[in-house]
Amino acid sequence: MTPERLRVDVMTLDDARSISVARDWMRDFLRRSDAPDGCVEQAVLIVSELASNAVRHGSGAVLCQLVAANRDQCVLTVADFGGGTPAVVDRSVEDIGGLGLVIVDTLALAWGVALFAGGKSVYAMLRTSLHGTDERAVGVAR
Numbered sequence: 001m002t003p004e005r006l007r008v009d010v011m012t013l014d015d016a017r018s019i020s021v022a023r024d025w026m027r028d029f030l031r032r033s034d035a036p037d038g039c040v041e042q043a044v045l046i047v048s049e050l051a052s053n054a055v056r057h058g059s060g061a062v063l064c065q066l067v068a069a070n071r072d073q074c075v076l077t078v079a080d081f082g083g084g085t086p087a088v089v090d091r092s093v094e095d096i097g098g099l100g101l102v103i104v105d106t107l108a109l110a111w112g113v114a115l116f117a118g119g120k121s122v123y124a125m126l127r128t129s130l131h132g133t134d135e136r137a138v139g140v141a142r
């Protein structure tokens with residue numbers, strides 16, 4: 001993707017069945033940007049975790065937005081209208097569930113939460129190219 005071309009896409013999720021739609025949406029968006037497969041699959045996992053959390057713990061429709069301003073990264077935002085503030089919790093690798101934000105924290109370049117009246121927005125900055133990275137960090141086979 002050329003640096004001067006801003007791309008934005010938005011979708012709404014209604015329920016847990018929409019999570020697979022969100023994964024396809026992310027995959028399609030990044031493949032149109034010529035992102036490497038390793039970056040695409042990490043981003044798909046991140047959108048799956050954030051959207052799942054929003055559907056499970058939020059309230060009402062879930063809004064997902066992707067903004068790509070350059071060839072190296074994009075920002076995913078997932079907003080819901082429920083209370084609470086998402087946070088990474090200490091979990092054992094043997095625990096079942098509750099590891100979504102640990103995954104996001106590990107794979108995203110950065111992530112955070114913004115609260116607004118009646119809800120919250122969780123954002124994650126995602127890698128969309130291998131420029132300046134160790135290829136092993138994004139699962140690129142040699």
